[in-house]
Amino acid sequence: MPPEREVQVHLLPELAPPGRFVGGVAVVIDVLRASTTIVHALVAGCCAVRPCAEIDEAQTLAGSMRAGRVLLAGERGGAPLPGFDLGNSPLEYTPKSCKGCTLVLTTTNGTRALVRAAEAERALVAAFVNYSAVCEQLHQDARPVHILCAGTEGEVALEDTLLAGAIVDDLSEACEVRLNDAARLAWDCFENHGCLLQGALEVSRGGAILRKLGYDEDIRTACQVDRFHLVPELKRDPLRIEVGAVGIMKKRWRH
């Protein structure tokens, strides 16, 4: 029998002790909206996304780069930031708005999780819109998997846990896995909510915040399972996200 593969879910970045991801593959999830937006941006032709945890850090970094090729983007509490070029709505990221540019991105939850994932040997960015492509990358990799959910303002997020559970579901189908308790909770969440994706995203706290701000269309956009076949991957020196792999063999969504 082949050895069990380690698959751990971390429902919030702060729930993963420092060093936990070392030697593993991290999968960063912030469905509403950073990870969905990053996929959209790379599909639209962005060269790279530079994640910054803090607003001033993003401003300093963008200021130090060559103007015209850099866009300052992000949000706090879901709302765009004054003086920034773009917000955090995936629909803003079209070839017209961002092709050929580097994006300096700071968001409430997602960019912190991305920076945290840098300790892993490899780090991918997952959303529903690139689900099967991410799963295939994980199948081709034997290292322990750490699925890192960004959450919503320090609280666990239904939509991130749901996608984490969908990835656990697919990995469990393919091989023997050793799950932590959070991975079992995430799997349960996928079992119950996977067939009603949009409804789950709408009742989630993150979804409620977006609906209040008028971003209903972003929720529908975030639900489009396998719309794209591209996997964003974290690169180093400097820390940035670029296109890691493109293409899928088959659709893996079970519901």
Place this chain on the structure above:
Amino acid sequence: MPPEREVQVHLLPELAPPGRFVGGVAVVIDVLRASTTIVHALVAGCCAVRPCAEIDEAQTLAGSMRAGRVLLAGERGGAPLPGFDLGNSPLEYTPKSCKGCTLVLTTTNGTRALVRAAEAERALVAAFVNYSAVCEQLHQDARPVHILCAGTEGEVALEDTLLAGAIVDDLSEACEVRLNDAARLAWDCFENHGCLLQGALEVSRGGAILRKLGYDEDIRTACQVDRFHLVPELKRDPLRIEVGAVGIMKKRWRH
């Protein structure tokens, strides 16, 4: 239509921001094993349980009390503590071992959650063994409910989340509820694991730790839904747990 009742689950004590429980009813859960043990101890005739987060604090408190009527009890990592009278196995708590005594208790996860719950207006202790009795107390109370899971050494625990979900399930049956995302995850967990309680406890991380230490019987004991009809309740000045209510109208477990 009656107003929605607020029902929040907190998967770990540190995930609830300070002040969150003020004005509400807290329900503290540490299925393996502190909350199960506390129910057993009160049923066996313990007068009160004094929860202490730290070992030295427990020793000092027990030392300051009248000998013969006080028992020093607890564990770290599941194992009994040197020099302590009792461990944290519910089976140790018989009328012979503890009737008429005050228990000074310190455990790895549970007693910290109990101390944290003291900020609520009212705090109850829940286990599977007193499930319906706790639910009935919550039905008779209109305040917001905060279900606080102790977790296992800083990680979310399947068994605590499962019981939290069972309570969410019962409250949702009775009235309109406003749930946070963690409450939805807990409910999903109950949906999937509620019919296989012992199996869930055995695969959980806390269950694995106990099995390694030879406490398999404690897991079976913790699964005995509604074995008792007693609700431990936190009292103040000094902070202690005593029998709050006894009796149930009906069994509420749905699986």
